[in-house]
Amino acid sequence: MQWEIPVKPKRMLSTKRRPTSDRGEVTRQRLLEVAIRIFAARGFDGARTRDIAEAAKTNLVSIAYYFGNKQGLYHAVARHVATRWAARQEPLIRQAQTSMARPGITHRELVGILCTLLCDFTRLILGDFLPDYYGKFVSQAASGPAREFSVINRGLAPLRVTVAEAMAGLTGESATSPAIQVRALSMIGSCSLFRRDRPAVLRALKWKQIGAKEIKVIEKAIRANIQAMFCQSSNRNSE
Numbered sequence: 001m002q003w004e005i006p007v008k009p010k011r012m013l014s015t016k017r018r019p020t021s022d023r024g025e026v027t028r029q030r031l032l033e034v035a036i037r038i039f040a041a042r043g044f045d046g047a048r049t050r051d052i053a054e055a056a057k058t059n060l061v062s063i064a065y066y067f068g069n070k071q072g073l074y075h076a077v078a079r080h081v082a083t084r085w086a087a088r089q090e091p092l093i094r095q096a097q098t099s100m101a102r103p104g105i106t107h108r109e110l111v112g113i114l115c116t117l118l119c120d121f122t123r124l125i126l127g128d129f130l131p132d133y134y135g136k137f138v139s140q141a142a143s144g145p146a147r148e149f150s151v152i153n154r155g156l157a158p159l160r161v162t163v164a165e166a167m168a169g170l171t172g173e174s175a176t177s178p179a180i181q182v183r184a185l186s187m188i189g190s191c192s193l194f195r196r197d198r199p200a201v202l203r204a205l206k207w208k209q210i211g212a213k214e215i216k217v218i219e220k221a222i223r224a225n226i227q228a229m230f231c232q233s234s235n236r237n238s239e
Contacts, residue, residue: 040136078148082155114166119219125195
């Protein structure tokens, strides 16, 4: 006679636990998204955990359970934003680094890589992939607690490093030199201007919005600036 080991109680136990876990994760994610929006609008000091809990349709106990306190929630928000940002850019940055490591890469190819990186970054901060309040949170986190800014900075670092390496390949300088680092930051910053100072940009350009059509105009200008900056210098060096 063969004995059968009953497994029904174990299966019933796992089925009962899963929905509870799923509901908990949904609540945690909802708290994060609401907190990003409120922290972005009010900053760390101006945001109240009670308002965040109410907007997320939960209670203060949930914030204490998942994040400990307001500081823990803010840190989790910074990590969440940086993770989503980095995940969106990672494939293109990896492709750019692979191309730049190839022996014999041409000046024209490096210019193309630089244009692609900065235009993609512009689409990321101006498009619909991430809600607008993500960008606002990053902007205000720059003047917030150093610990949280360092988390955000780690998410943005791969782009800055890769832009600096592309520029170094075009100029013959070291990618870690202060001059190249400053130029890389200034180019990324000029793209960020369209998101950070959106109201001023709209007034100056007499645009009603920054949609798909306007983003294409901005991308075209970015490409023209990069080509003027590096293609002309290449022509002068070859004379």
